[in-house]
Structure formats: structure tokens, C-alpha cells
Amino acid sequence: MKAIVVTSKEVGARIKEINDAENYGEVKIRALYNGVCGTDREIVNGRRIGITMPPGKQETVLGHEALGVVEEGNDYFKKGDLVMPVNRRPCNKDINCLAGRPDFCETGEFVETGIVGADGFMREFWLDSPRFLIKVPHELEDIAILAQPLADIEKSVEEILNVQRRLIWTCNDGTLDCRKVLILGTGPIGTLFSLVLKSYQFDVWFVNRRELNTEEQTVVDTAGLNFFNSSRGYDELISKVEGFDLIIDTTGAEAEILNPTFRMLKRNGVLGLFGFPHTGIVSMHANDVQNFVLNANVIVGLVNGQKPHYQQALLHLAAWKTIWPKITSSLITRTVRIEDPDSVLNVLSKKEPGEIKVRIEWK
């Protein structure tokens, strides 16, 4: 069958016929769409560190975001059902993996399809285990591919809410609507974070060092978000808002971007790290540390959504399609067909301006 593969020796992806890709179970799935993300491009461009091939192989199928249709199933996953696979798979050696939560794997021996030690889903067919499949309503076929990146965000919010069970974090009406969130970055991840947090009723502030473009402005207006241009620092924002109960970094920019955030955290506030800064140093002065302790602040690293988070992501996508159709119709910014290999290889190697989610169509 046709597949998109990368090798451990050469930079770049290739579309080719393969016949020995890894399978994971008894449900046969035909690919409909693959999502493309920054990790795929890092792999294709040879900038991702660490061996990513399956054991004993020098080539692997790319792709960890997929939507497919069941060709041969079981009592629960029936022929014709839409399904998505979970990409991180448990080591089954520690209790969190046994509980289906390799996002908290303790051994580090999990695999990630298309990324770490296991073949991915950019191929016509694969066999998978029901344990790692999520059923997708047909009504969401057009946007369901977003559920994979969205799952990471759903997991992040679940984790933050669990961390805050150390105190009473709900407001005097039992909700979260008095809690202010600052999201650093208005890219795809920042956008999805803002929509999820708004769905949890947070008061969401979006920040970037420039004005919003038209598409971003539509998101802000439709979902009832706030925006602040931080090109001249945060002083004006702080004077207006006083501080934030939650700050999320989605930028993956220089580490220094985090330095001003410590002063913007309210008592009991949380700084969630989602992006991976590639350069720089976070500097926390003794004075920042003192305030951090006195204010009972928390910093938490946020990584990897699992099956329950895909389910929550699909629930949110379904709800947004009803209440924010203008947003959901704009999140898939480009679709390229596998029959058009130049476009496929092109989207796999570089991000386009304004991109939120690009997908490859196999139908």
C-alpha cells in the first residue's frame, strides 16, 4: 500500500509503496485524513533529536494524527464507523500505563506512533486495537482531525483542574467564570487553548506582540475572548486586570518569554508550560521565588492527551460546531490530496502563513 515514510539516514519524506508496516490489533482501518503538525515537520526536516524508527528498522511510516473508517471491525467498532487512533501507547509496566494513562508513564518506555519507535498512520490501511481507538460521529468528519492536537489541550486543562483541587478554586457561583487566564501565543495551539478554556467558562485573555489578523479577530469576537498586544510590555494589562489565575505558554519561543509571567500570577495561580522553548534561559530572581512561595503558586508541565481527552475534544468540537460555526469552519486551513504528492511533500516540510490545521486526504 501507499505510505509516507521517513528514514533514519536521509532528511525528507517520501511517498512509496510499502508492505511490512507495523500493526497493533484486529480492527482494520482505511485512512481518510492525516493531520500535519510541527512534530511531523521536525522529523521530515531532520531536526528532531532521538531515534524514531520502530525496533530493528531504518524506515518508519510518518503520521500521528489520523481519521479513518473501519473496514473490518468487531461488535463495537463496526464496518463504516469513523475512528481515530491514540498516538502515544503505554509501556504497561507502571500503574499509570496499565490504567491507560501513558501521559503519566513512569518508565519512559511508551511508544508514539509516527514519532517514537512505532509506525504512524500516513498509509492507506492499518490494523489497530480497540483499546487505542475512539469512535467519531459522522457529523464531525469534516473537523474531527483537530481532536488529536485538541486532546493534548483537554488533558492540560484536566490536569490544571486536578492540581487546583489543593484549594477551592471555583467562584462564589460554583463555576470558574471569575478565573482569569492569560494565553501566550495566538497560533493554532493558543487558539485551541482559548476555545477550550472559554468552554470551561474561564475569562480568557489572548496575548501577542502584534495586532490580530482578521481570522484571529473573528475567533476573539465569536468566542467572547479578550486580546492584549504586549509589544510594549505588560504594564497596561496588569493595571487593568491585576493578575491572572492561570497563565499558559504555548509559544515555544525563547525561554525569556516566561520571565514577566511570575509577576502576573495571582495568589494560588498556576503557570502551565505547554510549548518547548528552544533557546534562552528562564530567570527567576530570589524575589520572584519568595513571591512564588508566599503566593502558593504552581508551575506545571503539560504533555500528551490520551483517549479520554480525545473524547472530550470531540465533545467540544461538536458543541463548537453549533455555537461557533464561524470558528470551526475556519480551523482546517488547507487540505491536500495524496494523489498530489508535490503538495503533500510541501506541507510536510514547511508551515504556511495563517495555518491552523493542514490535512492530507486519502479518499
Place this chain on the structure above:
Amino acid sequence: MKAIVVTSKEVGARIKEINDAENYGEVKIRALYNGVCGTDREIVNGRRIGITMPPGKQETVLGHEALGVVEEGNDYFKKGDLVMPVNRRPCNKDINCLAGRPDFCETGEFVETGIVGADGFMREFWLDSPRFLIKVPHELEDIAILAQPLADIEKSVEEILNVQRRLIWTCNDGTLDCRKVLILGTGPIGTLFSLVLKSYQFDVWFVNRRELNTEEQTVVDTAGLNFFNSSRGYDELISKVEGFDLIIDTTGAEAEILNPTFRMLKRNGVLGLFGFPHTGIVSMHANDVQNFVLNANVIVGLVNGQKPHYQQALLHLAAWKTIWPKITSSLITRTVRIEDPDSVLNVLSKKEPGEIKVRIEWK
């Protein structure tokens, strides 16, 4: 303004002009719809026990389910916004009420608009506090009135999930999809429970002592539920399913209906009581008690959704409108206009066959 009122002296509701109804805050709201439920009918028919008038009054405005539009608001609730009020209001004497959770009020001194000690919302206008208002997306105007009864169910499911934090209740894929639920009763409450629990990914079994009618069958088929006719007992069901992790009684029938449920609870299973049996006795034999203890079972009384549960209800309604449009379009079974007083008084006094939700329109 026009209002629907009941008095402490006479049975029956009246539509009349009033000018001194209670208000609760600074946001002025014009009524769009009121929902009608069994409690309204009990009050109208004089079968509800306990004084329900506001302090010092002998007449009260009926209605605890309402959807309105803001006429005069504030920075958050703006003119033209759709809003719903919460019906139970805190005593603010105990910590749960102060935390916006009068569903766990300890003093019993809460009020319930249109039911216990406070004027309700079956009137052209009222003033309310932002603390008790929920913003409703315009895209949900057609079905939002369902959020009030649905909130009670959302709270129930939240509470059951909290109770089960005593153990690891998620399955080996981190989800709840291996957990089997039995719902006693296929009426409006049973139907809404099944949809909520299915949205949490439970394996839902619906039970009634007769075959399903066409509308019920549509719900079962669309949402992927299971149905069992219990007219000849539960033996066949038990042989098929072994037991249930959760059983919910929504019938409000004779208490004896609960007797066979003890034998159907799996280890660590929960029996949730939502309905109010009016007659009969639950009999739990010493042997049932022994098994209940050995199996670490729980029985929990489920009552009253609050503001966070209205929010969750609206999220579910929005999602269902996308994925189960056949169901959401069938849940409002009748709308009567306030200009048609005979129909209004009629729906307030008796339930119609096949009714799920009846509403009164004020527009």
C-alpha cells in the same frame, strides 16, 4: 405585568396582572420561554406539601425553568444576551452555599424560585443577580429550556464520579467505556440521563416494563443505547450483562422497584436515587446488606443542579445538536403561547402522552 400565579388558598394557576413580584438583582430580563415540569403541576394541583409562598405573601409567581433576554444589563450580561436563571438560591450561611453550591446546603434554608419561598419566572420581566444567571448562546435558543432539568442530571453524574474517586473507576484505556449503566425509566428524565451518561461514554442500558414507542426507539438507535424490556423480570438481562456498575432510578414509582437492583450491582457499583417513590417500602434483606458491604456498594441521593451544571448542560445540548439532531429536534414536544391561556393552564395541570418537555412562549 402579566404573570402566572398560584395561591396558598386555592388549587389551580391563574394568569393575571401583578406589580409586586420579588426581584433578585440588577439585570432586567424579559421572559422568552418557561419550561413546565412535574413539580409545577404538583403545585398547581395542590399536591405539593409544604408552604411555597414568599415570606409574608399568600400568592407566588410560578415557574423555575426560564429562558429570557437581557433588557438592561451590565458589562458581562449585555442587552440582547440570552440568559437562564438558576432556580435554587443559597442561604449563604454554610460553606457550600457560600461556595455557590446550595445543592449541598446544610441548613435547608435555601429558597427555590417558584417552588419554595420565592417568586418564580412565569412573568413578563424580572430582575436578577449575575450570580444566578447563565449566558446562553443564541444558537441554542430553540432547546435551551432543557438545560434546567438537564442540570439536575449533570450534577448527579458529577456527584457519582466524585463518589467513585474512592477507587480507580476508569477502564484500562483511561475512559469510562467499560462501565455499564442501567437506567430505570424511559420517561423524560430517564431519556436525558441516558444521553448524558452516553456522552460520558458509559455503556447505557435503558429499561422499561413495556416495548419502546417509536420516539424512544429513535433515541436508542441514534445515541447507540441498549434497551431491555423488564416485564418478565431481570433474569435474562443479568445472564447477558452480569451486572451493572451504576444503576439509576428515575421512575418515582413504588419503592419496591428498587428491591431487585441490589442483586444487579457489580462490585464497587453505585445505586443512584433520582426519583421520589410516593408509596411502598424498599426491603433490603440481611443477605442483601451483607453483599452490599462485601461488594463495597454505594447508594446516593441525587438532587438539584447548580450553575456549573447548567453550563455543562448547555455544552451537551450544543454537542447533541451537532451529533444527534434527530434527538434534539424531538425533545421539545409542545409549545403553548401565553396569549392562549386555555392551553397554558391545560399544560400546567396535566402531562400529555409522549411528553418530554412542554414550554410556554412569551414572545
Place this chain on the structure above:
Amino acid sequence: MKAIVVTSKEVGARIKEINDAENYGEVKIRALYNGVCGTDREIVNGRRIGITMPPGKQETVLGHEALGVVEEGNDYFKKGDLVMPVNRRPCNKDINCLAGRPDFCETGEFVETGIVGADGFMREFWLDSPRFLIKVPHELEDIAILAQPLADIEKSVEEILNVQRRLIWTCNDGTLDCRKVLILGTGPIGTLFSLVLKSYQFDVWFVNRRELNTEEQTVVDTAGLNFFNSSRGYDELISKVEGFDLIIDTTGAEAEILNPTFRMLKRNGVLGLFGFPHTGIVSMHANDVQNFVLNANVIVGLVNGQKPHYQQALLHLAAWKTIWPKITSSLITRTVRIEDPDSVLNVLSKKEPGEIKVRIEWK
């Protein structure tokens, strides 16, 4: 070696030489004490239902309460260390068992040493796994045998606190000292429950149908408990206390004893079932069920402490030895030596008046 055994064919226990008892790991333990409890006597007297022999055997070593000394150990359990074994052992098929919590086993395939399918500890030596051993401070050698029954109670309290996480159950000073507990039964289990709950700062009420004897009065006075004689019903108590946030049944008497408890539960209150009634029927009238639902009450079955609960039990015993020495010195009511077989067989067949804990000494 010498052991106390029971067989599947005959009633009664025998002290005899055996050489093929089951072992569970690599740590060799020499017995110091065994505790005797009601379950042992049920087995000895042939009144316990269900097969209790290890697989393929017609004889089993009795005893699930033991304190021993390590003869041959490992880096953590060193020669000379005092240790206790956990009696229920996981099936390792479900996630709770894998997590070391067979108290929430889902398969029912756990074993219980000396009770269900596994040899017990009334023998000179056994080999055990570190996973099932608890280290005991030498300073507690005299009373540590109490940690086994106490562990069941520690688990019960942990579970009740987890169940009550459905609301804010702490008082306005952050503690539990405003919460009133009623304990039915002043026997050994009732006594231990009262001490544990008092250590969690509950306001504890002890109830029996007669006046307290001298030993019971000492416990009440020393630990600051309250006592009520219920021989003429509960009316006087209710008029004084209004209601209870927690009621625990430890009696194992007729099921009818539970009937009046429903009316004594406060809003959000919990009824914990620990005892196993052998006869009778609990009758919950429709009216009781309505109040149970409206008051958001819970009934929970409480069973089996595990390793973390033995640890908590030992912590409590150590603390009580400092603050309540009069109580701890009176809890072991009799010690019989294995060299005195008549006394051993006697305590294994019947309970003595005033008994709290009887133990068999092997030293």
C-alpha cells in the same frame, strides 16, 4: 513446624505438625503473635459459608492477623525487624488490584490468607513477599496485633472522606470537628472506630442499648467521647443533637437496627455499613427514600483495609500509646500461649465477656 489448621470436612481447629503450607515470597518470618477474631471462630465452628481451602487442599492454616519477626530478609526488611502481613491478596487482573488495592477488587478473585483460598499465619514460620509486609516499630510490639482489625477501620474512614469530596465537608476552621458521628455498637469494632474517628477530630457519639461497663466508661472518658443509652429509643438523642453527619453500624445484629438511622442523618450525611447483619430486613419507606434523595444522603459498604491502612493504623496506635495509655493498655484483653493448646483451642471457639482482642503467643 507447628500450625493451627482447619479442614473442609470437620468442625474445629487442630494444632499439629505440618510441612507443606503455602508461602508467598522470599522474606522468612517467625510468628510472634496471632490475633483471633470473629471470622476465625466462624471458620472453626463451621459457620462460615464458602470453601476456604487453598486450591487442591482439604486443610488450611488458620489465621489472618499476625505479627512476626524477620528471620531472613532483604535490604529493606532486615533480620530482626518486626513485620505484619496484609491478609487480602490481589488478583492482579483489574486495575485496583494492580494498584495494590484489592479492597476494590473487581473480579472477586482475590484470596484472603486463612480465610479464602490461601494458608494463614497461625504457624511457626512463613515466607512472604515484601509487597504484602508492613514494618512495625519495636516500640509497638505489645499492641501491634491490633493493626489488622484497625486497618479495616482506617480504610473505612478514608473511603468516607473520599466519598464526601462530593461537597465541602470540612468546617469553617478547616477541620472535621463540627461533624457529629454516631457509632452503633460498643464492642471491639465500635471502640476502635470511635478512637479512629476521634483522632480525625470528629465529635463522636457511642450508642448501646445498655449502660456502659467500667472498661467502656474508661474509653469514653479518656478519649472524650459521648455516650447514649438507646434502650428507650433515639428521641432524646435527636432532641439533643439534631442529627448526625455520619452513622456507622458495627453491630452485625438484626438488619432492623438500621431502620431508625435514616431519620437521624443530617443533610449530606453518610450511613456507613461495616457490620454484617445475619437476620432481618432493612425497611426504607417511600418517605425515607424521599428524604434520602432530598438530603443528598449516602449509604456505603465498608470492607477490608490494605497496606496503607495498616500503616495508618500503626501511626494511630503509636499516637494513642502517648495520649491515651489507659486505653491502649486495655485493648489486648487476653494472651494465650501456643504451648497451652487447651486455652488456644478455647479462645478459637468462643468469645469471652469483655473481650476486645485476644492473641496467641508463639515466642
Place this chain on the structure above:
Amino acid sequence: MKAIVVTSKEVGARIKEINDAENYGEVKIRALYNGVCGTDREIVNGRRIGITMPPGKQETVLGHEALGVVEEGNDYFKKGDLVMPVNRRPCNKDINCLAGRPDFCETGEFVETGIVGADGFMREFWLDSPRFLIKVPHELEDIAILAQPLADIEKSVEEILNVQRRLIWTCNDGTLDCRKVLILGTGPIGTLFSLVLKSYQFDVWFVNRRELNTEEQTVVDTAGLNFFNSSRGYDELISKVEGFDLIIDTTGAEAEILNPTFRMLKRNGVLGLFGFPHTGIVSMHANDVQNFVLNANVIVGLVNGQKPHYQQALLHLAAWKTIWPKITSSLITRTVRIEDPDSVLNVLSKKEPGEIKVRIEWK
């Protein structure tokens, strides 16, 4: 009455007669002991930033650690009872303060007796509210003064356990005994942390840049702790232990001491900040941040124990007195009498070598 006071104008403490100190309730308490801690000395030496006087005053009574005896009480706190006061008092404006948890105060408007805006307890008598008093068993009179600093640590451990509810943190035997903790600093706080964490069954590693002195070695041997001398870095430790599930900084030294800790955190591990570094900068390189995110690590600021934590502290002290008498008898390193003003003023101005807890006796 006699009191130890400080003023806003002059450095140093004075012992003098006062007659208008603040009171907080109806229970009259006579002082037995005051503990002296680093905060007292900062105030006395004029090195504490921020106004600390009660409203409208230029002088305040020092002292936030106290043990007293009830002179005039109520039904619960009776004449002759030993009691301790909680030092931080709620603002009662936010929900956490209303719930008795001003350790999570959101307004910052709490007061701290003897420190921030309220008179302290270094005086012969004061009146206090039952809400802020903890009953102390007479058997703990000799060491109960430790419960105040210990309460801060109990709160810290409670909070860490709550934060880790984001995953399954217990081991395969249901306990915490597989979790490794590194404690930076072997001073009084480090010592108390190690004893509390050992009581929770953690595997505790103590670290200092020098060898232990005799007293410290006694603690390590008695409580079964591990020790590592970090004067030549952590490489040897890491090669032995692999990493830590929890690292606690108690040093309050230069911020740089935290830099190597990021590399020592295991997956899902937590860094707890308890000390207040006075100088320096924590530097977290982009690479550290990436690992922090990928490993789902957490940093949490730990501050202020409240009433439930005093109760837990007293429980631990009672248990330790039984199992670790060598340790508990060595924790009070000096007692000075109020009749000896030179010694009192001396201990209030500087710390002595080997000091764990110094107290002032009023009897």
C-alpha cells in the same frame, strides 16, 4: 500584664507591662510557652520588610508560636485544657478564608498574629476564639510547641499529595513507600520535613554540603533516613538513586541551589519550595524547560499550615514520642524563662549553633 513587644520605630524587643493588647474571642488563655523562630528574629532585628503593627498602633506584641492553658473557657475548651492558637487568621472575604483555609487566602488581607497586623502571644494572657484554638493532650505538653512550625510542613505534604492526584502516585502496594524524596537542608525545617515524610512512608534522602553532626546522625539512624553529602555535587547520588519523585528545598539559601534539582526530578516529579532564597537567580535553561514539560513536572510554593495541620502535627508528635523517643526528646534544644530577661532577649536576637527549637517559658 507582662509582654514582649516590638515597635515600628526601633530595632529590638522589649519586655514591658502592657494593658491594651488585641484579643480575638471569649476563651481566656494563660501562656505556658512561646516558640521562637527565624521570623521573630527578623522582626526583632528590623530585617523584616513591611509594616507589622496592628491597625493604628506603633507597637505590637511579638510571638506566633504559643502553648497556653485555658483560664476561662466554654463547653468545649474547659478550664485547665491545654490549647494552641493558629497564627494566620482569615480575611473572611474569599471562599478559602471562609472555609478556614487562609493559607489559600486570595485577597492577601489575612492577618498573622505577631507578624502582620495583629498582636502576638508573647504575653501572660490573651482572649481567643474557639475557631482558632487547637486542644492539646497534656501528654504532649513538653513538645507541643513544635506543632506550629510542624503545621506548615503538614500542610505542605497535604498539598503535594493533592497536587499528585493528577495521576496515580501510590505504588503497587497502595502506599507511598516506593517514592523517593530529596530534602535540601538539614536544619530544623529539613529535619521536621524528613520526619513527616518518613511518617507518610516515603523513602527519604537528606542532603547537606557537609557531614552530619552527632544529633543529625541520631535522627537519620533512628528514623531510618538516608543521607548524602553534596559538597562534591550530585553525580554520585544520581548514579545511585536515578532520580527523585519529590524534592523539597528548605534552605532559604541562594536561589542557585535549585539549579541542579531540575535534572534530578523523575517523570511526574514535584519540586516543593518551602525556603525563601534571599539572593541569587534560579536559571532554567531551555533544555531544562523542555524536560520539565516532557516529564510532566511540577513546582509548587508551600506556605502556612492551618488548624487541620496543627491537629495532624500533634498526631505525629504523639506517635513519634512512642516510636522515636530519642528524636522527640532532642527537638527542644533550649528553654529560657521569662523571669530571665537577658536570656529571653538573647534568644530573640540570634540563633545558636545546633538549635532546633528554642522556647520561652512563662510558668
